[in-house]
Amino acid sequence: MLIGWLARSVGLLVLLFLAACSGMPGPGPQALEISRLAAEENVSSAPLPYVLVPLDPLSVSLSNHYQPLGFQTEFRDAFGGSRAMTVGVGDRLTVNIWEPSVDGVFATSEKKQTSLTATVDEEGKIYIPYAGRVQAGGHHVEALRRAIEEALRGKAVEPQVQVLLEENASNKVVMLGDLAQPGQYAVPLNGLRLTEAIARAGGTKAPVFETVVTVARGRNRGTIRLDQVASLSGDNIWLAPNDTVIVQHQPRAFSAFGAVQQTGLHPFHAEKLSLAEALAQVKGLRDDRADAGGIFLFRFEALALADHYGKHRRHAGRTGEDVTPVVYRLDFSRPDAMFLAQKFMMKDKDVVYVANHPTAELGKFLSSIVSPMLGSARTVAALGD
Structure with a gap:
């Protein structure tokens, strides 16, 4: 009789838990909560604080192939190639x-x-x-x-x-930082590009994909990863006399949170890292509580790229710069999900979040509260016999 009463009490507790579970604190938002605003976009005029983009072949291709110019216009257009050289003090x-x-x-x-x-x-x-x-x-x-x-x-x-x-003592650039031979280098009459200046300084000490370059010109400063300079000719700018180039070793990394085996900050171990490799690097998902349809990647993307995502763009919040928050969602219940994860390339400072399955909180509740209650009830019943 005691067992029956306890079972009915547990059933009531479960119903109460299910009714209140949405208000309970957890380690992070669930997939339903992240997607809720996007589902309501047609009935609300309020802008979304982010762009929600499902990972599919089109969005994967757009993200991987979009390469915005890293340097501002004043760095790209002020100088270019051969030009008349100005004589200065010390020449x-x-x-x-x-x-x-x-x-x-x-x-x-x-x-x-x-x-x-x-x-x-x-x-x-x-x-x-x-x-x-x-x-x-x-x-x-x-x-x-x-x-x-x-x-x-x-x-x-x-x-x-x-x-x-x-x-040419007056027309020089200063090369500083993680270079084999930092120092002052003259700007020749036929011009000097950024990569040529780095080569003259002996090259970088660290791998190219782990190196960041900052160019200071007067009051303007532009910072870019060196591998982007090498791959995008528009960012291989012409240097101007008195420019200062600072080369720094900054390894790329991503953060992982939620229902993964190893949360925290993880470095890139290679020049290119796919989402599938990133999930493998954190030892995969938590089988006991991960939502297979709730793998999210948070990233600031250029507004021009967000424009390519169509209707999502008009709901995006602005950050004050030419970027907007984008949330990519991967659904592992899709047959092609693993292929998409293998093709989707990670970027520096990406945040990977795996949501909890809605039943995970119920499972924790049953294991931490209900099971001990049932065990105690069986012990009391055994003593009564």
Whole structure:
């Protein structure tokens, strides 16, 4: 009789638990809760705080192949390739002067040409005999050549001038950080791209996919992963004189939470990591409480990529930058789920969350409360007999 009463009491407790389980705290949201707002999007005008995107062949392809330019417009458009080089303080120049007559001030009986070496002084000037101090700083090489010719006009016999930039001390970039040979490097007349500058500095100490590059130009700063620079030509920018390039070793990592075997922060062990490999790295899902239809990946994506997801984009919240929160959902009950997980590529700072199955809380309740009660009831009944 006691057992029957206890069983009825347990049944009542279970009903009460099921009625109140949605309000109980847990280790994270359930799949139904994450998807609820998306299901109500047609009946509500309030914008969603994120974009919910089911993983399918189209969304996997869009995510894997979309590569936004990492550097801002001012880094990509301000300079480009060969250009006139500006002379500056400290530059060493060779000035060749020709005269057609041996009676000229620079010509001799042996040759009609004189070579002069000059270094731009702290006031940006160089000294040329008979012409005096000529302003060189701030001028392009060709403009300086014409200025010297003009200064010698009437003093030399039909002078012809050539100016060669021998040591480019003022047009340099500074290379710092995790490089084999950090230091100052001159910007040649034909220009200097970011990858060329890193190569001149001996290359990076860490693998390319674990390296981040920051370019500081005046008040502007741009940061990008070096493997993106190597794969996307638009991010292999032309450097400008006085740029500072900082190379840092920053291994990529993702976070895992919820019903997985190993929660926490996990590094990328290879250049490329798929969602399937990431789940294997955390030792898979918890069989006792994981919801096979509730594997989620949280990521900030570019607004342009979110636009490709169609109607989801208009409900996305903005972060103040050109990115928006995106939640990808993988349903392992689909026959093609494992193939999708193998193709979907992880990115740095991704967050993987596996939701609890709705029955998981009930299972914990039964094992922690009901089973001990039934055991105690059987013991009391046995003593009564």
